[in-house]
Amino acid sequence: MATTTSRAWTFSRSGSPSDVLSLTESRPIPSFPPEPALPEEWVLVKVAFAGLNVGAIFQMTLIPAFLRNETCIPEMDLSGVVQDVWHPHAKGNNGDESNSATEGAGPVSPSSAESNTQTRFRKGDKVMAMLPASHALPTGTGALAEYVAIPARFAVHKPTSAPFADAAGCLLTGMTAHQQVVESGIKLGDRVLVNAASGGIGTLVIQMARQVVGPEGFVVGICSGRNTRLVESLGADESIDYTQYNDLPAYLAARFRSHPFNAVIDTLGHQSLYVHSPAYLVATGTYSSVGIKPPDFSVPNFLRAVVQMKLNEWWPVSRWLGGVGRLWRVVSMMEPTLEDRQRIADMLGGSQIRVVRDSVWSFEDVKEAYAKLGGLHASGKVLVRVDETVGDNEC
Secondary structure, X not given: OOOOEEEEEEEOOOOOHHHHOEEEEXXXXXXXXXXXXXXXXXXXXXXXXXXXXXXXXXXHHHOOHHHOXXXXXXXXXXXXXXXXXXXXXXXOOOOOOOOEOOOOOOEOOOXXXXXXXXXXXXXXXXXXXXXXXXHHHHHOOOOOEOEEEEXXXXXXXXXXXXXXXXXXXOHHHHHHHHHHHHHHXXXXXXXXXXXXXXXXXXXXXHHHHHHHHOOOOEEEEEEOHHXXXXXXXXXXXXXXXXXHOOOHHHHHHHHHOOOOEEEEEEOOOOXXXXXXXXXXXXXXXXXXXXXXXXXXXXXXXXXXXXXXXXXXXXXXXXXXXXXXXXXXXXXXOOOOOHHHHHHHHHHHHOOOOOOOEEEEEEHHHHHHHHHHHHOOOOOEEEEEEOXXXXXXXXX
8 A cells, every 4th residue: 555644533532523523634544454463354444435423422522531542533334445355364475374365355275274264355345334332442443534444344345336425324323223123013004103204313214114014004204394305205104393393292192192103213312202102102012212312412411311211221111110101122233243234235235225315524524514413403314525536426
């Protein structure tokens, strides 16, 4: 590789993205093979696009220094092109084991002790990846860098028909959406209510829920008035503009009490919707949520939200015992499997889902992109073009 340095956004103290992020212009490209060399396949990726997630704001704001690397690069979702592949048992051109498969991947020599070893990726492969916090925080690795070196198990091949931008915007949100739909227990013909239906997760939940309940089912999305057409174009039978109601749960109760939903999927975490859900959710229905949205990104409010989540999760459902009366399930995809990632890639490649782009920002404007995301009113995904030579719709 001709260059030895690259650009990356980093933070080394806690705070809001606007306060703690800085653009490092000459950060060393990750060493490859990695040090120390872990016994698995690794890939060096030149990043094309990164997808922003609210979880990264929480990591910057709330994670104390002793729980992360001294200097961290934020974000988990990326797409790009493999620059190098390494496996401890693959052979390079000189026949040595533990070598970089720079010129391509494939089976090693039969004389090797690991004769069946085959790398999943080759130099030049187009990939999409999601980095779990368990790897990103201690290593400082993140998607907002021009180059990343990561275990290959965090990546899958990008569908040939999918733009790099869409590939960077659907793994974490897609896996979360899929798990929420699964946890909700909906089936063919069911009625489902989706909160925050125009967000990064919500736009995918609407599409997945529509496929599950079929034309016989009924899908309602809650969003702002400016996004009602978007939500209905994704598969909702009806959209509700929450800005028109001072007491949204009361409206839902009046409107749907006689014909309640089989499930509520909350992609934002609205505690009031859950507390009042017995008025519009069947007794056997599940309230599937991503958690509870705190009023801001402060530590006290975050801790209060965590405590309430645990109460929702652990307190008896029975109203006689002080419960809400409806089952509450929280979904988190911080440690997804390779199978989870591949499922979403297949959905994207098979046109089962489409990524709604709120906006695409230049690499220099990451702070402004986070300001848009942090307002919690984005319609779809907020994306960052890391490689300025890659177009919005380039596949």
